Amino acid sequence: MTHTGQRDVVVVGGGIIGLAIAWRAVSAGLSVTVVDPDPGRGSTWAAAGMLAPVAEAQFGEESLAALNLAAVRAWPGFAAALEAAAGQPVHFRADGTLLVAGDPSDRAATDRVLAFHQAIGLAAERLGARACRESEPLLAPGISGGVDLPDDHQVDNRSTVGALLAACETGGVLFVSDEVTRVDIRDDRATGVELSDGTRVDAGAVVVAAGSRSGALGGLPEAVRPPVRPVRGVTVRLQAGPGIPRLRRTVRALVHGRTCYLVPRHDGGLVLGATMEERGFDLSIPLGGLADLFEDARRVVPALDEYSVVETTSGLRPGSPDNGPIVGLTEVVGLVMATGHYRNGMLLAPLTADEVVGLLGSGSGSSDPSPSPFEAFRPDRFSPVVTGWLGTDS
Ligand SMILES: Cc1cc2nc3c(=O)[nH]c(=O)nc-3n(C[C@H](O)[C@H](O)[C@H](O)COP(=O)(O)OP(=O)(O)OC[C@H]3O[C@@H](n4cnc5c(N)ncnc54)[C@H](O)[C@@H]3O)c2cc1C
Known part of the structure; x- marks a missing residue:
């Protein structure tokens, strides 16, 4: 039929x-x-x-x-x-992304990212720690600087x-x-x-x-x-309640060599991501990867402690x-x-x-x-x- x-x-x-x-x-x-x-x-x-x-x-x-x-x-x-x-x-x-470095060794890595972007003619500007925090006041005082990525x-x-x-x-x-x-x-x-x-x-x-x-x-x-091939990734959906401060724009962070990102939504939601694992078609969500993600994100934006966890989702990127x-x-x-x-x-x-x-x-x-x-x-x-x-x- x-x-x-x-x-x-x-x-x-x-x-x-x-x-x-x-x-x-x-x-x-x-x-x-x-x-x-x-x-x-x-x-x-x-x-x-x-x-x-x-x-x-x-x-x-x-x-x-x-x-x-x-x-x-x-x-x-x-x-x-x-x-x-x-x-x-x-x-x-279309409000761009702020890439931030958690510590001085991460700063070297964000500088390499900056150099790559400039080498291929992409817009990117190096920012000191203070400029990063002026741009995004929820960033932790300890971050060591970052890069403005206006095209992300x-x-x-x-x-x-x-x-x-x-x-x-x-x-x-x-x-x-x-x-x-x-x-x-x-x-x-x-x-x-x-x-x-x-x-x-x-x-x-x-x-x-x-x-x-x-x-x-x-x-x-x-x-x-x-x-x-499937490459598993996990994102966490968070929500800021009334009166809880919100991120102005997307923040990507390098923390002790690990990457995480925080993507704010129009309604106070925030997507935190992401893990990368090659485990075939297994969609389970291991605690270890989530714990690392939470630790890195809280180090960069301490105000996340006030957010509620709404959902954890895993997906398989087609690699x-x-x-x-x-x-x-x-x-x-x-x-x-x-x-x-x-x-x-x-x-x-x-x-x-x-x-x-x-x-x-x-x-x-x-x-x-x-x-x-x-x-x-x-x-x-x-x-x-x-x-x-x-x-x-x-
Ligand atoms: C955690 C995570 C975060 C990500 N973040 C980003 C991001 O910020 N920006 C970005 O650009 N990308 C991001 N990606 C990557 C992005 O999600 C994928 O590249 C994209 O969704 C791939 O789309 P797709 O339509 O090819 O696959 P899918 O969204 O997986 O859709 C494939 C569809 O095919 C269907 N299907 C499968 N087999 C069959 C079949 N035999 N018959 C009929 N239907 C079938 C499935 O049901 C499914 O609905 C992320 C991925 C993950 C996992």
């Missing part, structure tokens, strides 16, 4: 990536089905919502930093368009999911609440997907956006199976071998990858959606003649096979 007849596109996975693609695709006039047993509740639900091209960039990741910068520039327009389509806010904030912003990840679901429904995206068991491929062409209840969705194109489970989908030939996303066509006609976004899925969602919709529309990428920022992040970089929409080397 098939669902709803032939569709232009079926998207496997309704996280931030799949939902953003579905919304942009339906807005471009395509008929779209999203299959997901629980849309928005994967890694996307756990995320802090930092849009951090600078703070997340590492030495040796210059092309990723360039992609991230293009991505953060796309966010204001994406947020405005999404809010207009959904009729609800996403709480995008934030959005409420859960508001964004809510808005995307609303915009998709309004636009006519069909949602199927089930799991894809296999991608159907006939004569080197993707023809749809099979679901766990035995039904099918027939489609002209299949977009794989199943986050950390993208590599586990049935039916994918080994040559195109994305090498994605790739080079930390970059895996976005583009494969050697199977009509099979498109949109996965591997690792620590930057929120940040990269708007750009990924536009890229994928460009690929779906033209069969060869965006109509924009300038090189795509995803050129260094194509699926075929992990396999020797050169791919093209028509299964040729075009």
Whole structure:
């Protein structure tokens, strides 16, 4: 049995990536089905919502930093368009991030971060301890200084999911609440997907956006199976009650070499994160990682002691071998990858959606003649096979 007849596109996975693609695709006039047993509740639900091209960039990741910068520039327009389509806010904030050093050895590390940012032409300014505390009065007196990162912003990840679901429904995206068991491929062409209840969705194109489970989908030939692995992270949601002082903007901190971040929300909420562990698909929350997180955060912002713990959430980041996303066509006609976004899925969602919709529309990428920022992040970089929409080397 098939669902709803032939569709232009079926998207496997309704996280931030799949939902953003579905919304942009339906807005471009395509008929779209999203299959997901629980849309928005994967890694996307756990995320802090930092849009951090600078703070997340590492030495040796210059092309990723360039992609991230293009991505953060796309966010204001994406947020405005999404809010207009959904009729609800996403709480995008462009007020930058303060990176602070807990002690003098952390100061050396934040100085290296500063040097990297300046070397690749990104805005970043070194601040002394007093300037940091003037900028953010809740910081502990003992911090040893920091860096102002004006290009690192934030959005409420859960508001964004809510808005995307609303915009998709309004636009006519069909949602199927089930799991894809296999991608159907006939004569080197993707023809749809099979679901766990035995039904099918027939489609002209299949977009794989199943986050950390993208590599586990049935039916994918080994040559195109994305090498994605789960990297567990835990965030804690806190709430400031009436009269409790609130952070003005996002603070990232290095404390004895460990990283933590505190992301304030519009309603007095605060997201504290995050741990990084490779434990397969295990979503449990070990006490040790949480204890370190609390200790580091309280050292930087002592007023956190007055906040209430509302929720602890773990999620599985879709990691790739080079930390970059895996976005583009494969050697199977009509099979498109949109996965591997690792620590930057929120940040990269708007750009990924536009890229994928460009690929779906033209069969060869965006109509924009300038090189795509995803050129260094194509699926075929992990396999020797050169791919093209028509299964040729075009
Ligand atoms: C603790 C933590 C903090 C983070 N903070 C940030 C941040 O501040 N900024 C940022 O940019 N990124 C952040 N990230 C990373 C970000 O969350 C991810 O990169 C992003 O959510 C990936 O989106 P996705 O849609 O690919 O995956 P997911 O959100 O995991 O969605 C995948 C979806 O696919 C569905 N699915 C899986 N298998 C199947 C199947 N067989 N059939 C149908 N559906 C299926 C799942 O149900 C799920 O809904 C963080 C991640 C974690 C864990």
